[in-house]
Amino acid sequence: MSLALFRRVHHLSTTAWSRAAQLPRVAEKKFYAIKGDVLEQVLPAFCAVAGEDGVSLGTAVREQHGRDESVHSCRPPDVVVWPRSVEEVSALAKICHRHRLPIVPFGTGTGLEGGVGAVKGGVCFSLRKMDRVLDLHQEDFDVTVEPGVTRKALNSYLRDTGLWFPVDPGADASLCGMAATSASGTNAVRYGTMRENVLNLEVVLADGTVLHTAGEGRRPRKTSAGYNLTNLFVGSEGTLGVLTKATLRLYGIPELMVSTVCSFPSVQAAVDSTVQVLQAGIPIARIEFLDDVMMDACNRFSGLSYAVSPTLFLEFHGSEKSLEEQVTITEDITRGNGGSDFSWAQDAETRGQLWKARHDAWYAALALRPGCKAYATDVCVPISLLPHIIVETKKDLTENRLTGPIAGHVGDGNFHCLMVLDPDDPDEVQRVHQFTERLARRALSLNGTCTGEHGVGLGKRALLQEEVGPLAIDVMRRLKATLDPENLMNPGKIL
Amino acid sequence: MSLALFRRVHHLSTTAWSRAAQLPRVAEKKFYAIKGDVLEQVLPAFCAVAGEDGVSLGTAVREQHGRDESVHSCRPPDVVVWPRSVEEVSALAKICHRHRLPIVPFGTGTGLEGGVGAVKGGVCFSLRKMDRVLDLHQEDFDVTVEPGVTRKALNSYLRDTGLWFPVDPGADASLCGMAATSASGTNAVRYGTMRENVLNLEVVLADGTVLHTAGEGRRPRKTSAGYNLTNLFVGSEGTLGVLTKATLRLYGIPELMVSTVCSFPSVQAAVDSTVQVLQAGIPIARIEFLDDVMMDACNRFSGLSYAVSPTLFLEFHGSEKSLEEQVTITEDITRGNGGSDFSWAQDAETRGQLWKARHDAWYAALALRPGCKAYATDVCVPISLLPHIIVETKKDLTENRLTGPIAGHVGDGNFHCLMVLDPDDPDEVQRVHQFTERLARRALSLNGTCTGEHGVGLGKRALLQEEVGPLAIDVMRRLKATLDPENLMNPGKIL
Structure with missing residues (x-):
């Protein structure tokens, strides 16, 4: 049955159907998981649940839902649906279950590990209409x-x-x-x-x-x-x-927020300060590390004139008096480690300016090599091992001629190399890939994790196995099989 | 084979065996899960792993390991073993697995929901030798x-x-x-x-x-x-x-700790103060509620003279300046709610005296009725609903002639009625049981939980079903079956 016939049989209006399926593009697309006869059954069922404008086969729409902000290639789903309520999600999931169609949930597509790629095709559940x-x-x-x-x-x-x-x-x-x-x-x-x-x-x-x-x-x-x-x-x-x-x-919401910036002679001095701030029981709200390369990139990008050296961006939340004290003790600690005087700011606007370097880090990194793409690594180690891993990692970057300024949530031992690479240079792509694996293994060798906050997604499945070992992987697989015996829920991720 | 023969066959020295098995009492005891022939196989295997003094069949030992601090009756295991390392735990577990013997882990026996009772007999793993x-x-x-x-x-x-x-x-x-x-x-x-x-x-x-x-x-x-x-x-x-x-x-460790005590005209006033303290972002370390009955009991037990009214015990952790401010703001808040002036203390000894009432609450409750036992209920509700549930609960206690002073971790919405009851009075035991169920259901009707921190153990399995619903119970059962298909790990608890 042709799609045009299919539409007539199911009494979908031409407008609704072309809106849903973006007909002009249907001819171009390939279906991954859904065979033609299954499509004929599920499409009207999807439309009956989510409404005609709650279902799309359009190539552009599917491609938009097949990628996140990572460098993983686009893996479009076969269909995108936009449920409006949990009842609709449930009804759509039951249809998928009946036909053994993979389901890939989609929020904002801002993930960093390829989590929304429909590697086995199937149905993307875009949840943006459920926004109450x-x-x-x-x-x-x-x-x-x-x-x-x-x-x-x-x-x-x-x-x-x-x-x-x-x-x-x-x-x-x-x-x-x-x-x-x-x-x-x-x-x-x-x-x-x-x-x-x-x-x-x-x-x-x-x-x-x-x-x-x-x-x-x-x-x-x-x-x-x-x-x-x-x-x-x-x-x-x-x-x-x-x-x-x-x-x-x-x-x-804290009564007041104060932001400060402080540069250090070495990574060790910045991390030592962090440990001492935490040990002093200062309820620091943010403590972010940027390395010399990152600071240089930020200076250039945002027209700033920070010292080109390891730097901490700090934020304190609390009342006026407690902030005064938090800042004073912290400055004592940072001075003791050779840190610069604090630049500091209290009102929202000045704080925004002060933190501009940190907030713009991603774009500043990208601006180092116009036309290139960025990929953020994401390891996390016990804090005391941060100086060691950062120094090793910077050496690795230099030796392999890679651009990877470092920004990190240093209070948690979590940091990112913002890898800037030319996606059309297979040699560089390969070197970044190998570097990323070495970095993750370096974190694993220091009792850390291959992902502090981005997740496993597509790219870190092998590393997860190394991290947790075969028995934990086996337990995870058994849990997955218990809750999703047909492997329909976002298949191919994590495990 | 008699146990004496068994001992000889397995070359256990008389001393070691009688120490392990407390022979004089063996005749008195019943085995629950372990049949005689199985016992003959597993005992020497246990001894080979944990050493002869790492295994006991003694009645007293078994009874000591069959109860915690709850009112649940003693359910002794058949055998107690004391592994000295994870390797020994693993080896012992493998023996149990081979013979399908239940395993009940035992820490200090200070649980409050009957978690260590060997309801299906089996082997108690006492872990106190692993204390590094x-x-x-x-x-x-x-x-x-x-x-x-x-x-x-x-x-x-x-x-x-x-x-x-x-x-x-x-x-x-x-x-x-x-x-x-x-x-x-x-x-x-x-x-x-x-x-x-x-x-x-x-x-x-x-x-x-x-x-x-x-x-x-x-x-x-x-x-x-x-x-x-x-x-x-x-x-x-x-x-x-x-x-x-x-x-x-x-x-x-915080630089300083300050403790304060403050009494209120009503439960509502105490809880309102708590909510406002949290809303003000004060990083309060402890905020404990005791009701009038509890305060009266504490006054009598410890010879104190606190007001017999709803009372908050507070503790602040931080530096000198931040504490000053935390205490000042908190006192403003409590005064605004009709609270008394603060009694307060900074050095460890005075803090200890000040908090004595809170620390002795359990014994003070018991002293209300010498010779009785105590049982602590443990519900948790959204904080704003605390006044409602506490008032209702106090009415319920009075109506049913029950002794149940209240102490609570009010910052989390978690509170306990310390039920003092005569275990030999079946009518009172029954009334306490029914009260406890009503209290849990009252918490459930207010979007709370039947257990904030004691766990489900033996007594709250039916309540857990009401709390999470049949699908969540089914998911929990499936997880349990996945990890422990033979139902050997502490069977009869939670589910």
């Missing part, structure tokens, strides 16, 4: 959000409440996407990662059933009731189910 | 401990390092036991529960294999590498494996 903030409980410091709500949208919603959600991976990612990848970022040293800040999840499982990991509507701040299903799904990267709601912890 | 603190990394704020290390032993070990492990459930529990039950206590409002403070676990699974949940020796402060196996085992109450090592986060 539900059930804000100000006195209880919790809120429940649908999967299309991004962290900036939530914080904008919370603006007048005196509360905020502090986990900040940089990108304006969806909160459920952040939960799915166990995201964290600059504030984690004080407020924790998504692992510590999700109280409950609603999840549509592979068979379309709807699970509430801590029981429907439950939101105690702590519990020891049964297995911690919530944290089994946090970090599961869509491979165990589609997150359709997250209940999150909120925090009071 | 391993791999302290001061600069990285982490330490690895064997399962026999208690929290006080660890903090004593850390005394000169400037570091401490703050999770404090009251009892001097073993840290792996605390991990197994997802314990927390008074400091959780600031430092989190065991869920947030375990970085890695070594676990012997049902078949005797040794799993490292985050990979062997790994200790990054954060990771997003694969499924969060660590938090699957935290809170699993021995039903998925025996924890043989835990890597824990440590914290810098």
Whole structure:
């Protein structure tokens, strides 16, 4: 049956159908998982659930949903659907389950490890239409959000409440996407990662059933009731189910925030300062490290004149008096390690300027080699081993003629080399790949992890095996098989 | 074969055997899971692994290992073994697996939900011989401990390092036991529960294999590498494996600690103060609530003269200046809610005296009715709902002529009624049981949990089903069956 006939048989209006399927492009596309006869069955079923404008076969749409911000090549799904409610997610998942079609959840596409690539084709569940903030409980410091709500949208919603959600991976990612990848970022040293800040999840499982990991509507701040299903799904990267709601912890917005910048004679001096700040019990909110190469790139990109040396960007949250003290003690510590005087700022605008270098790091790195692409590595080691691994890594970069300025969440021992490479130079691509593997193995040899916050996705599956060992991999595979015996949920990721 | 013959056949010395088996009592005891012929095979195998003094059949020993501090009746295991290393735990588990014998891990026996009762008999693994603190990394704020290390032993070990492990459930529990039950206590409002403070676990699974949940020796402060196996085992109450090592986060000991006590005209006023303190971003370390009945009991027991009204015990950690400010702001808040002037103390001794009432709460409750036993309920609700549930609960206590002073970790919405009851009065036991169920259901109706920190154990299995619903229970069952298909690991608990 031709697609035109298919449309007539199923009484879809020409407009609706061409909108849904972007007909002019249908001829160009290949289907990966869905055979023609299956397509004929599932498309009208999808349309019946999500509406005609909630389903698309268009090549451009599919390609847009087959990639994230990583350098992994685009792996478009066969179909994209836009459910509007958990009931629709469930109904769509049941159709997929019946026909054994892979399901790939899609939030904002800002992932960094190829998590949304439809490596086995199938159906992309774009969740952006489910974008309501539900059930804000100000006195209880919790809120429940649908999967299309991004962290900036939530914080904008919370603006007048005196509360905020502090986990900040940089990108304006969806909160459920952040939960799915166990995201964290600059504030984690004080407020924790998504692992510590999700109280409950609603999840549509592979068979379309709807699970509430801590029981429907439950939101105690702590519990020891049964297995911690919530944290089994946090970090599961869509491979165990589609997150359709997250209940999150909120925090009071600090009375004041102060930012400071301080440069050091060596990586060791910067890291020693970090350890001593933490040891002094200073509740530092952010403590970010940029290496000399990164600082140089930032100076050039943003017209700044920071010292071209290892630098810490710090942020303190609290009341006026406590900040005064935090800053004073910290400056004592940094001076003791040969750090420069603090540049510091309190009002939002000056803070923004001061942190501009850190915020623009990605673009500053890219600007080092116009026309190139960037890829962020993501290892995490015990803090005391940071100087060693950073020095080794910088040597490796130089020896292999690679551009990779370093930025890191140094309070957690987590850092990124922002690899700038020419994707059309196969030799350089190969050298970056090999460097990345060496870096990950270096972290593993220092009791660290191959991914502090980006997840495993497509590219780190072999490294995960080295990291956790065959028995843990076997346990993970058994958990996956238990919850998704047909391997339909984001297949080919993590394991 | 008689046990005496058995001993001779297996060349066990009389002394060793009688020490291991406490022969005079063997005749009295019943075996639950282990048949005579199986016993003949496994006993020498156990002795070969754990040594002759590492195995006991003695009735007294078994009874001592069949109960915790709850009111659940003693369910002694058939045998108690004391492995000295993970290799021995693994070897013993393999023997149990071969003979399909249940395994019940035992730390300090300070649990509160009957978690160590051998409801299907089997082998108790007492872990107290594995009591070494391993791999302290001061600069990285982490330490690895064997399962026999208690929290006080660890903090004593850390005394000169400037570091401490703050999770404090009251009892001097073993840290792996605390991990197994997802314990927390008074400091959780600031430092989190065991869920947030375990970085890695070594676990012997049902078949005797040794799993490292985050990979062997790994200790990054954060990771997003694969499924969060660590938090699957935290809170699993021995039903998925025996924890043989835990890597824990440590914290810098605060420069100063200040304690204060403040009484209020109503529960609402105390809880409102708590919410406002949290909203003001004050990094309060402990904020404990005692109701009027509890305060009265404490006054009598410890010869104190506190106001007999709802009372908050607070503790602030930080530097001198920050404490000054924390205390001032908090006192402003409590005054605004009709709170009394602060009694406050800074040096350890005076703080100890001030907190004496809170620390002695359990004994003060018991002293209300000499000769009676105590049982602690353990619900947790969103903070804003605390006044409602506490008022309802107090009414319920009065109506049912029950003694149940209330103490709570109010910053987390978690509170306990310390039920004092005559265990020989079946009517009262029944009334306490029914009260406990009503209390749990009241918490569930307010989006809370039936257990904030004690775990499910034996008594809350039906409540867990109500709390999380049939699908979550089914998922938990499937996870259990995946990791322990023969149901050997602490059977009859949680599910």
